[in-house]
Amino acid sequence: MAKRSKPTFQKKERERARIQRQKDKEARRVENRERKATETPNLGDEDPDIAGIRPGPQPLPEQWEYSKEGN
Secondary structure: OOOOOOHHHHHHHHHHHHHHHHHHHHHHHHHHHHHHHHOOOOOOOOOOOHHHOOOOOOOHHHHOOOOOOOO
């Protein structure tokens, strides 16, 4: 007769870990729902990621500007 390990203890531990992951996931879902409900929608016409950018070449930042007097 083969010696059996203790699968019941391991199984209980796996089940506890699975249940804890489910609870954590549900808590994240609830938090996201609450955050989205309280978040103010963007009412502006312009996307904040591209605010101030116009079509065509963009001007150089000040640190990249060079004076024409030095050339």
